[in-house]
Amino acid sequence: DAGVIQSPRHEVTEMGQEVTLRCKPISGHDYLFWYRQTMMRGLELLIYFNNNVPIDDSGMPEDRFSAKMPNASFSTLKIQPSEPRDSAVYFCASSLGFLIGNSPLHFGNGTRLTVT
Amino acid sequence: AQSVTQPDIHITVSEGASLELRCNYSYGATPYLFWYVQSPGQGLQLLLKYFSGDTLVQGIKGFEAEFKRSQSSFNLRKPSVHWSDAAEYFCAVGTPGTYKYIFGTGTRLKVLA
Numbered sequence: 001d002a003g004v005i006q007s008p009r010h011e012v013t014e015m016g017q018e019v020t021l022r023c024k025p026i027s028g029h030d031y032l033f034w035y036r037q038t039m040m041r042g043l044e045l046l047i048y049f050n051n052n053v054p055i056d057d058s059g060m061p062e063d064r065f066s067a068k069m070p071n072a073s074f075s076t077l078k079i080q081p082s083e084p085r086d087s088a089v090y091f092c093a094s095s096l097g098f099l100i101g102n103s104p105l106h107f108g109n110g111t112r113l114t115v116t
Numbered sequence: 117a118q119s120v121t122q123p124d125i126h127i128t129v130s131e132g133a134s135l136e137l138r139c140n141y142s143y144g145a146t147p148y149l150f151w152y153v154q155s156p157g158q159g160l161q162l163l164l165k166y167f168s169g170d171t172l173v174q175g176i177k178g179f180e181a182e183f184k185r186s187q188s189s190f191n192l193r194k195p196s197v198h199w200s201d202a203a204e205y206f207c208a209v210g211t212p213g214t215y216k217y218i219f220g221t222g223t224r225l226k227v228l229a
Contacts, residue, residue: 004159031215033215042219042220042221042222043160043206043219043222045216045217048215055215056215056216091159091160093159093160095215104150104162104165105152105160105162105217107159107160107161108159109157109158109159110157110158110159
């Protein structure tokens, strides 16, 4: 299995631009998560989906952030407009199972976003 | 509210020495507990997990962790560290029945040759 695939690996953009991060979960996994990692705040859960439906988006910091999962094999996290404080590493993770303990999270390699 | 504390930001050990990384959690009942490892430029990989039962849990790469309810701790140990163990280690807690993983801030391990 190829694992969770994220693209791009690195993204540098100017403040005010739209940024789209992409994720392909492991085939067959029915949960998908977006996390943000910064030195100051550590690893934060932004949103997660179950069977392509957003379940909890309480971690999404502002209306500038949006996430979609149009099908079981693809998800996007969009920031519009981007700001320098959005600079971070964004991880996508997927898992299989219903209860938290039954299936661990499988992480992608992340997208390092730099907003200048 | 759940929380996870990893009191050591950085730890340096010599290759072959033993290792213990500390993790304390705050939760009203027994949570699910996890240790993940992150190598530079990579995502997080699960080392081990605890749900219930035996409080000493074995994981991959020779790691183990012990759940101590009285101390609200879930410390990670390895008897002999290898240079390839240099990475960042994250403790995480989850509430049974949900997908709310709360991660600690991580401990960066450096291994001296």
